[in-house]
Amino acid sequence: MTVVAFDILKFAEKLEAGGFTHAQAKAAAEAFAEATSQELASKSDLRELELRMTVELGGLIVAATGVILAAIRYLPAGAGH
Template identity: 45%
Template sequence: MDPLNELPRRAMTAIVFDTLAYAEKLEAAGFTHEQAKGQAHALREIIDDQIATKQDLAALDASVSTRIAALDASVSARLSETKAELIKWYIGTMFAMTALVVGLVKLIH
């Protein structure tokens, strides 16, 4: 059996990398069998570590959705507090203005 056939052929969710074909191309370019096999395994590990899978994306989506929901709740609460503060200040200012106008009217007459 050819030792290159020992190289794993795995398909990932995002990319397919044929380690055997890669190693064969390296050997054809002048690499030794061991160099080609080592390069193929090393590149396979790099690809495995760098490519996001559907599960990675689903976990990220769930995390982002949770954070967005928490942020939405926080913003809604702050908007409600701000609205209450604005109404309080508006009413207070209106009473103060009314008192000022009434005082000035009494002062003038």
């Protein structure tokens, strides 16, 4: 996963410059830093996940087709008529 650097001090300073009190800016910056500290998926991460899911789905389709063909093979002749 991609990690994004976040300068909490600079963020708080910009909030103060915009009219927040020091306490408000500090609380907002800390809350934002905590919320964004979770691991976020990048576009590359999502593409890799999509590829893995596509490959796995393809495998499941092949397996299901094999099971269906095997079941058809062992049906008695004329069972579908």
